Structure formats: C-alpha cells, structure tokens
Amino acid sequence: MKNILITGIGSGLGEALAKEYLSKGDHVYAIGRSFPKELDHDPHFFFFPFDLSQTFMIQSSIKEFIDKHSFDLVILNAGILGEIKTLKEMEVTEIKEVMELNVWANKELIDLLSTYASVKQIVGISSGAAVNGSKGWGAYSLSKSALNMLLNVYAKELPHIHFTSLAPGVINTPMVQQIIKYVNETEFPSARRLKEGKIQSPKEAARLLVATFNTLLDYESGSFLDVREIS
Numbered sequence: 001m002k003n004i005l006i007t008g009i010g011s012g013l014g015e016a017l018a019k020e021y022l023s024k025g026d027h028v029y030a031i032g033r034s035f036p037k038e039l040d041h042d043p044h045f046f047f048f049p050f051d052l053s054q055t056f057m058i059q060s061s062i063k064e065f066i067d068k069h070s071f072d073l074v075i076l077n078a079g080i081l082g083e084i085k086t087l088k089e090m091e092v093t094e095i096k097e098v099m100e101l102n103v104w105a106n107k108e109l110i111d112l113l114s115t116y117a118s119v120k121q122i123v124g125i126s127s128g129a130a131v132n133g134s135k136g137w138g139a140y141s142l143s144k145s146a147l148n149m150l151l152n153v154y155a156k157e158l159p160h161i162h163f164t165s166l167a168p169g170v171i172n173t174p175m176v177q178q179i180i181k182y183v184n185e186t187e188f189p190s191a192r193r194l195k196e197g198k199i200q201s202p203k204e205a206a207r208l209l210v211a212t213f214n215t216l217l218d219y220e221s222g223s224f225l226d227v228r229e230i231s
Contacts, residue, residue, distance in 0.1 A: 002026045005071045007052060007109070008078030010034030012173030013125070013209075016202035017075060018045065020210050029069070031062065032078065052078050053101045058108040063116055070118040073213060076106045076147075077125045081175045082139035084183045084191070095139045102143035103150060110154055119161050123213060124151050126165040126224060134190035136183070148224045155222025164216040167226040170197055171205045 004021045008014040009030040018028045022042055029046045039045045048065040052058065082098040083090070106124060113119050129137050130144035148165040155163040170176060176199065185192035200208070212227055219225060 002072040003029065003070060005029045005031070005066070005074040005113075007031045007076055007105075009036060009047075011036075012175070012202050013168065013171050013205055014075075014077040016206035017077065017209065020203075020206040024210075029065070029071070031065070052105040052109075053080075053097070055100055055104045055108050058105060059112050062109070062112060066113060066117045068117065071113070072120050074109075074113060074119055074122045075125065075213075076109065076122065078105065079125065079143075081178065082143075084136040084179065084188055086136060087138040090139060095142065098139040098143045099146065102140075103146045106147060107150060110150075110158075114158050114161065121162045121213070121217065122151070122154075122164075123216065124148075124163070124165045126167050128167050128226060130165070130167070130224065132190075134188075136188040137190060152222035152224075155220075159221070162217055162221045164219065164221070165224040166209070166212075166216065167224075167228075168205055168209055169226075169228050170194060170199050172199050172201055 004026055006014055006017055006028060009018045009032045014032065015036045018030055018036065018039060021028050022044055027044045031048045031050055031052065033049065033051050035047055035049065048062060050061055079102045080098055082094060110122065124147050126147055127144045129141045130148050133141060151163040151165050179191050180195055183191040185195065208227060212230065215230065216225065
C-alpha cells in the first residue's frame, strides 16, 4: 500500500489518477479546489480543499495536512492553460496568473513537503509545450519550461528526493476541450495539430502514467521526459 499525494483532482487527469490509485488499494491525499463526489465515501481518500493559486497561503494552510506524513509519490498536476493568444496581446498580469499556479505553487509545495514530510519521488506534470514554441501558447509554454527547470534545480538541492518533469501526451481534459471548441485553428495552427493527433481519455492516460511512474526512477533526477517516448 502506497501513500500518493496529488494536486488538481477536481476533474481530468488528476481525478483519474486518484481513482486509479484508490482502485489498487493505495491511500490518496489530494489538494484541489473541487471535490470529486464519487470519492466521498472512500476510506482511503483524504481531501484538503484549497486554491493553490493562493501561493502566499500554501505553507500556513497546508502544513497540517502533510505534516509528518510519508509519501511514496507526489504528483504536481494542478495547472491552468491561460488564454491562447500572442504574447504581444497578453498582459504581464495574465502571464503572472499562469505562472502563479503552474510554477510558484509547486515551489511552495516542494518547500513545505521537504521540510515537514518524507517524500521519495516528485513528478511534475509538464507538457511538450515546454520545448515547442508554438504561436499563442506563450504563457503556458513559459510556465511549463520554468517548471522543468524548477524541478531540475531541486534535484540538485534535494538529492534524497527523485524529481521528474513528465509530459503526459494530449488528454481529453477541460483544458483541451477549451482549445478544441474556442481556438481559431487558422490563426493558431497548433490547435489544428492537437485536434488531428491522438487524444487520450483521462482514464487511459492515468493507467499509462501509473504504470510509468516507477520507471522514471531509472532516469536521472531532474529530467524532463515524454511518456510517449519511454512507454
């Protein structure tokens, strides 16, 4: 039986990961804004309601939830896309909002976990957008690139924890549906490529990732990997 901590479990990949681990009899500790009602009566599911974009409150609010716990795996899944538009059209405040959740919330959580809990492995859910500079994806790409380097640096500073940034492939989440429904694929060709490529269901993706997470320990801590290239 493992102890797993997952952020962003209200829907999509995070919810599917929680269900997959619970089906195996593991304990799942979750942090997020919304609670998956299906998991309400699962005795192995522990939920802390919190908006992780409120980074200034993370350490004081979440400390008690993780204090003195031992986690086999922490999955930093919470994130936002931001609006798809050119960087010139985007205000710095909009970029900061994306960075707050996708990067700085994870820094605060790692600092908290490394101080008050025991952690073996941390995986940050990244994206191919971290290395592909596609038009319109500026804020998201910047945030995922920064997340990759954040975990790379922590791998050197916290050698007792194994860190990986992992691109999970395209998953049918509210974020992807937002792109499919509302982004102009003529103006932003990356949206068309996304629609035409393989899109996994959250359940499919969760099963693949759960089968892959242990394999990540074979790679150098701090690596950025794509699940499509290692599975």
